Amino acid sequence: MESFPFRPRDIHDELKKTVVGQDDAIRELSVAVVKHLVGHSAGNILMIGNSGSGKTTLMRSLEGFLSSRYDTTAYANVIRINANVLAEERQGYGKAVLGRLFANAKQILGASASAEQLIHSVEHGIVFIDEVDKIRAHVSGEPNVRGIVAQEALLTLMENENVEFDVDGRNHAINSSHVLFVAGGAFEELYDSVLRRATIGQDVAPMRPIVVVSSSGEVREELPFHLRDYLRYEDLFKYGMTPQFVSRFESIVVLNDLGEGELARIFVEPEKSIFRASREYFQRFGIDLQITRGALVAIAWDAARQKRLGARALRDTYRRVIRNLEFDPAEGQTVVTVDEEMVKRAISGREQGTAGKR
Ligand SMILES: Nc1ncnc2c1ncn2[C@@H]1O[C@H](COP(=O)(O)OP(=O)(O)O)[C@@H](O)[C@H]1O
Ligand SMILES: [Mg+2]
Structure with a gap:
């Protein structure tokens, strides 16, 4: 054969x-x-x-x-x-x-x-x-x-x-x-509906929350x-x-729900990842775009918090971080680094933005 x-x-x-x-x-x-x-x-x-x-x-x-x-x-x-x-x-x-x-x-x-x-x-x-x-x-x-x-x-x-x-x-x-x-x-x-059945323990033993510590040090309860x-x-x-x-x-x-670690990898690793695409954009202006480990962790953390969006949340988080630079790529600079501070600023900007609208 x-x-x-x-x-x-x-x-x-x-x-x-x-x-x-x-x-x-x-x-x-x-x-x-x-x-x-x-x-x-x-x-x-x-x-x-x-x-x-x-x-x-x-x-x-x-x-x-x-x-x-x-x-x-x-x-x-x-x-x-x-x-x-x-x-x-x-x-x-x-x-x-x-x-x-x-x-x-x-x-x-x-x-x-x-x-x-x-x-x-x-x-x-x-x-x-x-x-x-x-x-x-x-x-x-x-x-x-x-x-x-x-x-x-x-x-x-x-x-x-x-x-x-x-x-x-x-x-x-x-x-x-x-x-x-x-x-x-x-x-x-x-x-x-299945989650409801599992948490209230209808037909099954009720689930108990477990305590998890995220990579950014945040402690929260989660249902397994x-x-x-x-x-x-x-x-x-x-x-x-x-x-x-x-x-x-x-x-x-x-399929599994994606955790912070997986979200971070999705952001940078695949051939057409969000970060690779962004790097290509900046290369057009002769700029080498870099990201720090801390920034990556913060982006993944923020995306993971937005339940039910999965990896789609990454795009929204990153857009807030990068949009000003995309509009006005730093003239004369050859390397631009996305750091944790920039990500935190973008996240808190969103939180204030929604607070203001209410
Ligand atoms: N497991 C994964 N691996 C790599 N990329 C992913 C993964 N899950 C989602 N993504 C990314 O998130 C976005 C939405 O994913 P998609 O496959 O369309 O989700 P859905 O499960 O809703 O069909 C895509 O841009 C994709 O690149
Ligand atoms: Mg789909």
Whole structure:
């Protein structure tokens, strides 16, 4: 048997260049993708993680990896879509996804590909569905038609061996039951309701807060809550995902909330990190931008305080620190260093700003 050109670990190592933390999720996804590509069945994956924890980044990097490997492009037909698109189905259930897979197959395989080759590529595609939590079947007690339509559309694809689909004017039966689906969403209220159950101790022993000391020396109480320890399938039903839909996912992967250390790494390490981009901006003016350890810790600390924003908070914090310098890069200077003092000033500026508005 010809050996497959890469192993799950290779995907993992590549993804680590853009994704900080989330190792369990990366491992699980890497294995599922390799299984799928070598023709074994790999169960669909549902990824749950708070906003700004890296869901979209993860999907995008994996998509990028698979579409850039010259040795697998011939059979890795990968698309990434927003779940909302499925709620706009006018052509009939599932056609939006098949249409995208088909267009992608054409692009990968070229104009000379036969209908059979194209269909084979579509039938073995990998589909990332982002923001799947937006297609709830009900929202605050009312049925949500768009969500119901979208979940049905996906279900049709996930279990159907015979979806009618038009290929260049000719009708074909597509077996979409082997397509690999990886769906991701924040499921915000789900998080809250499970947390409530865990803290008041309904059905479970109530959680006790633990005392943590942050790297900046601040002491606070935190609940050692990890969604994955308490999540049950019923929680997803209650949230508005239908049992039929949820049962189509073989595994549920819960991403970790990012801590200060991870936020600091996200700020500087990845190829397209906020700080690298900022350095590039200043290089245009012949300025070498540097940051002190203390400044980095303070930025990560401030971002970590802003609950529910995850790594998205970094951008806001840093914008406040750097905006004056961006507007007026220090004339004649060759090195500019962002230090802790600058960060603290920016943070307290924001706090006074909001206090003043109230
Ligand atoms: N684990 C992570 N590793 C690297 N960058 C991350 C991570 N989580 C979030 N980010 C950064 O934060 C921003 C939002 O992340 P995103 O993946 O879109 O979050 P979401 O989980 O809401 O989809 C992006 O700019 C991304 O670069
Ligand atoms: Mg996202």
